[in-house]
Amino acid sequence: MLPNSKMAKAVRFALISGAATAALTAPVVFAASDDESVERIQVTGSRIKRTDLEGSSPVTTITAADMEKTGAMSVADVLRRSNLNTFGSSAESSGSSWQSQANISLRGAGADRTLVLLNGKRMPGSPTMGGTAVNLNTIPTAAIERIEILSDGASAVYGSDAVAGVVNIILKKDYEGLEISATGANPQQAGGEEWKTHIIGGTSSDKGSLTFSFEHQNREIIFQRDRWFTSSTNTLAEEYANTTGVSAYARNFLDMTSGQFSPMAACDNDKMVGGGHVYDYGDGDYICGYDYTSEAADHAARKYTAGYVTASYELSDEIMFEAQGLFSRNETFGRYAPAAGWFKVDAGQVDIQNYDTDGNNTGTSKNENDGRVYYRFTDVGTRDSTTIDYSTDIQVGLVGEHDDFGWDFTYHYNLAENSNYGKGYIHRPTVEAMVKSGEFSFGPEGNTDAVVAAISHDTLKQDIMEFQSVNAGINFEAIDLPAGIVGWYVGTEFMQYKYEANVDAETAAGEVIGSSGSGSGGDRDVFAIFAESIIPVTDDLELNLAFRYDNYSDFGTATTPKIALRYQLIEDVVLRASWGQGFRAPALSDLYAADSFSADTATDYYYCEQQGTSTADCKAKQYDVTRTANSELQPETSDFYNIGAIWNITDDFSTKVEYYNLSIDDVITFVSLDSLLKEEKKVGYGNLALGDITRIGNNADGKILSATTPQVNGNGFDTSGIDFNLTYSGLETAAGDFGSTFDLTYILSYDDEEYFNGPVNNQIGRNGMPEYRFTWVVDWSYGDHSASLLTQYIDGQSEKTDPNTYEQIGSLSSQTTFDASYSYMAAWNGKFTLGLRNITNQDPVLDSNLDYDSSLYNLYGRTYTASYTQKF
Missing domain, CATH: 2.40.170.20 (TonB-dependent receptor, beta-barrel domain)
Incomplete structure (x- = not known):
């Protein structure tokens, strides 16, 4: 001492x-x-x-x-x-x-x-x-x-x-x-x-x-393909749920009336998995997929x-x-990987592949209702940052x-x-305008250099x-x-x-x-x-x-x-x-x-429950989310x-x-989409205290279309x-x-x-x-x-x-x-x-x-x- x-x-x-x-x-x-x-x-x-x-x-x-x-x-x-x-x-x-x-x-x-x-x-x-x-x-x-x-x-x-x-x-x-x-x-x-x-x-x-x-x-x-666990696996599986590293943002159509996903004829493209391999997406949906790990980097x-x-x-x-x-x-x-997103199309604008309840392809037809195209723009190339x-x-x-x-x-x-x-x-508006005018091609041949330059x-x-x-301060001694x-x-x-x-x-x-x-x-x-x-x-x-x-x-x-x-x-x-x-x-x-847009990952256990999918098998997916200050x-x-x-x-x-x-x-926190989903399960669709979830057709049992997550105390x-x-x-x-x-x-x-x-x-x-x-x-x-x-x-x-x-x-x-x-x-x-x-x-x-x-x-x-x- x-x-x-x-x-x-x-x-x-x-x-x-x-x-x-x-x-x-x-x-x-x-x-x-x-x-x-x-x-x-x-x-x-x-x-x-x-x-x-x-x-x-x-x-x-x-x-x-x-x-x-x-x-x-x-x-x-x-x-x-x-x-x-x-x-x-x-x-x-x-x-x-x-x-x-x-x-x-x-x-x-x-x-x-x-x-x-x-x-x-x-x-x-x-x-x-x-x-x-x-x-x-x-x-x-x-x-x-x-x-x-x-x-x-x-x-x-x-x-x-x-x-x-x-x-x-x-x-x-x-x-x-x-x-x-x-x-x-x-x-x-x-x-x-x-x-x-x-x-x-x-x-x-x-x-x-x-x-x-x-x-x-x-x-x-470090590219995702450089590690076995970040590269894709089982890409030619029958069911999409059995794959990793594959994105549904490929060449797929979402019917906004029925909520049904279908692969487009444009899936017949060598950039898609298997040149157009079609997956059982569950719930009667079928899609083609894109292997994003083939080009994306991790670090x-x-x-x-x-x-x-x-x-x-x-x-x-x-x-x-x-x-x-x-x-x-x-x-x-x-x-x-190349940009992926959705854009609107009117009825009759795209060719989609049809499947029966046994998963058999019954042919191609025009979309009967308005919808969204979930599309991978491989013609434009990778997104470099x-x-x-x-x-x-x-x-x-x-x-x-x-x-x-x-x-x-x-x-x-x-x-x-x-x-x-x-x-x-x-640029989404340019794509949508070219889709309406017929200049944008959904075919396997891809788009011309002029179209690519216009939409990039x-x-x-x-x-x-x-x-x-x-900063200013004084230090001293006082009181003995x-x-x-x-x-x-x-x-x-x-x-x-x-x-x-x-x-x-x-x-x-x-x-x-x-x-x-x-x-x-x-x-x-x-x-x-x-x-x-x-x-x-x-x-x-x-x-x-x-x-x-x-x-x-x-x-x-x-x-x-x-x-x-x-x-x-x-x-x-x-x-x-x-x-x-x-x-x-x-x-x-x-x-x-x-307000900012984010693609948030969340698990919709309620929807899985309605479809008979067990909690253990319910997969997390990305959803469109708007974040507000x-x-x-x-x-x-x-x-x-x-x-x-x-x-x-x-x-x-x-x-x-x-x-x-x-x-x-x-x-101070964002109310996450996962948090909104947990609350929705307790209080019911449309009754959230903060934030918002929109499901297709405004149907409580429908798929998530988008969500809004607020910043709160x-x-x-x-x-x-x-x-x-x-x-x-x-x-x-x-x-x-x-x-x-x-x-x-x-x-x-x-x-x-x-x-x-x-x-x-x-x-x-x-x-x-x-x-x-x-x-x-x-x-x-x-x-x-x-x-x-x-x-x-x-x-x-x-x-x-x-x-x-x-x-x-x-x-x-x-x-x-x-x-x-x-x-x-x-x-x-x-x-x-x-x-x-x-x-x-x-x-x-x-x-x-x-x-x-x-x-x-x-x-x-x-x-x-x-x-x-x-x-x-």
Whole structure:
């Protein structure tokens, strides 16, 4: 224990550029000199520097060395492996404006409830994701010093979005020397080859320092045909339900009077499955199909370039100037299969194939009623999507300190400009006009170049977010208690957001087949004041108080308190507890976005029931959905409890146990189509409280034609669980030194509504919601040699949920993967590293349709990595 006088000196407020930097995982040595000064550290989740490595809130650290062991080349890939990323998070995909985006979701609460900081400063959300979550692919990996994950709520310190926790990405500073590195990764299966190179350099003097980095990364595309489970299967089956990778958007006609599907004569085309193979679609329907996996990609190709520079200069003995700049360009290329969509046709305009009840073809005839053609535009070619994201982040500030008083001032500017360029899309009104005029051919011979040129359409989507903030604060000591002096920090912050989303006029009007989107925009000003205090109640008990007030220009105010306790039970055991309230402001896109079209996947159990199809055999399908924003949304509110214990069993062996409970009210959410279907089953067709489902012929027993899903404030959800850690280091043997770290998150409950205002059930164990996951790392070192073995485990889940009883149906297996790395440090200050990810070549966990949860699993398989780093 430190004497009270040392504690008084240690618990002082000092702010470096207003940043809440974080605790190191390495042991901290507190060296007391004659003036009883001690080393202090600053912990994410607090703006107060302190002497204790473990504060009153739980913080997990991922160092640059930890990242190197994984072989991952992006910060998104590193964070996706964390057990705190409970149910996974989104990764790069292919063929849409979101294909360049990746995020992190703590506690399974959603990426928009996880606040991401860069050097302790709020990063605004990506405009492509509506400003609701940060795109991790804009952050350079080479420049990262460490990542701090605060796993309890922190809205009282940072404001909105810190509901489930905070990820603080801390970049290098005060670097001296020069480092050059090159890394390559090669999956054993086709596609996904990756390489990266970076340069880091810096210099320092008595008055200041300069650090810079530059990196470039390149990742190749992965096509669906490159993996057996994403390519099509059983394509010549008699029944469509027995296939995978085949789309009914091929050459088919839907009679709007009878609701009957029929293949068109145009199915006789070599681009269709089997040159015109006809499937039994169920319920007396017959269709032809298109194998979209033959041309579509799963993971986009990616080219990333980033530069980072940070500098500090001592203006006087008491004032320091600091600045940093981050500039990145993230380009991705993705591919969808040729555009598919529907367009209207009048009676007598198309030739359809007729089938009797035994499935026999009875000949071709003209359509008798008006209908829709569900058509694949193979003549136009694939839909190719290129996204280019530019990000600029600049911070400048002054930090002053005089005796026990300090102050800081920081200006922060961030500009994100994301553009998506699409080719191979179709202008629906032109197609419909050419169908009426007879210029459009449904025959197997296809269309002329003139028709293809007339119906083709290039799309453009541009999203822009401009963010500015000014932060200022003072830190001081006041009130001398028997156990020490109380430290204070009082600050203020002003933030301005300007959001703009633009799409080409035809897409915005809903006239483009194979694309969707709408324009929107808005701006917001936020003014906040906040205060924090650490109170040494006794020599062993410390109280941390925080309070924040936010005033938003567009919806109102929010006040958030936090209370935390840290108790040194005995010399090697620390107990801690925290409670805090949080909030999440509605995103500008939530409030102001125009209606947008989406093809949502849902399972219509009611229709299956009417057709005599069992729940287990009822398949999910895509349906046309219009999503609507809501300018009347209110902020979410939350309560977060955390209770933990840290025990240093020996100098080399320690353990942590943390219990958490997160409760969120007034959840901002889209009422999903699946939710609408569950509600409809209870209340009946046409009686939904929110949203709308339209069935063919306005018949309660008919097929779904379209739906509208609104953005609303829902009731909320609750989740609780336990985080467990074991760390051992210092096992010295003749064969080398060994260490180990084990981290597990076990989710006790995730209580959520089955649908809007519906029954609440614990949903843990359902598809995409594993009960627990862990990571286990074993390290070895011997002289210039070192190696690591990383084990990751994701628990199994059920495949489906009974729509009547909510009982879990079917079983998806657990997954265990192993990664290994080996490094050799050469005498000339060079470092060789070899790695092998997914040693046993595990596929993602697949359901009965060969689908997998891309948030939890990846499709890279066994991957070989190699790198060389040279320091000067």
